[in-house]
Amino acid sequence: MTEETADFRIASYNIRKALGTDRRRDPDRVMAVIAALKADIVIVQEADLRLGARKAALPGELIEAHTGLVPVPLARSHVSLGWHGIAVLTRPSISITDILTMDLPGLEPRGAVIVDLALSAGPLRVVGTHLGLLRRSRRAQVLHIRERLAELPPCPTILAGDLNEFSTSVGLGRLVPTFQIHTPGRTFHARRPFAALDRFATNDLVQLIDTGVMHDAMTALASDHLPIWAQGMLLPRTDD
Helix, strand or coil: CCHHHCCEEEEEEECHHHECCCCCECHHHHHHHHHHHCCCEEEEECCECCCCCCCECCCCCCHHHHHCCEECCCCCCCCCCCECCEEEEECCCCEEEEEEEEEECCCCCEEEEEEEEEECCEEEEEEEEECCCCHHHHHHHHHHHHHHHHCCCCCCEEEEEECCCCCCCCCCHHHCCCCEEECCCCCECCCCCCECCEEEEECCCEEEEEEEECCCHHHHHHCCECCEEEEEEECCCCCC
8 A cells, every 4th residue: 555545654763862863952854854755643752851840852933834744732740841841743634532641650751642533534533652661660650551542442453662672572461462563673773773762553443554764864863863753544343
C-alpha cells in the first residue's frame, strides 16, 4: 500500500528539552524537524524543562506557525506544554473528544496521556508515554497503561513514545497480549544510532502501512533521539 491510502500519519520524538547533540538549546531547530515529519499527530517527550515550574522547551505561541500543529491541552501549569513532559501536537482540523492523564508507578516521576481524536476516517485513541530507566519500573508502567486502557470503550489505539527498552519480549512483554509492537529502527544515539528505544504499539483495530526513522543532518543535531513516524489505517471492528 502507498502513503495515499493511509488514514493518518503519526510521529514520536524525544526532543531532550530542545537540547541538541551540539549542546545548543534550539527550539526552532526542533520545530523544523517536527514540521519536516509532515505528521497529523506528533507525540513529544521531554517537551518541558525538568525543574521549577517545568517551563515548555518549545514556545507555545510559535508552535502552530512553525509546524502547522497545535498542542493538545495537557499541561498542569500555564508555562508547561505537556504532562510529565509528554506533549501531543495535532492538525487543527482534528477534534479532541477526550483526554486522560495518569501518573505511572516507579522510582522516577513518569506519566502517560490518553487522547481520543476524531479523524475524518473515524476515531483514534493515541497513548503517549516515556517509560522509566529501570526495567522493573517499565514493566509496572506498561501493565498500568494496559489496565487503564482495558477500562475504556474499545477504540482503534496506537501507543507511541520513548520506551527506553532494548528488548520487546522481556521489558515490553506485558504489552503483547493486547498490542503489536512496531520498531521502525535505531533511534539512539542520534549521531550514531545503536538502540531502538522509540516505538509504536497498535491494537487490532489499527494497521501500520509503513514506518521509519527520520535520520538526516538536522535530526542528528536537534536531539539525542531520532524521530520515528508511521502511516496508519483504521480497521473495522469484527464483533459478532
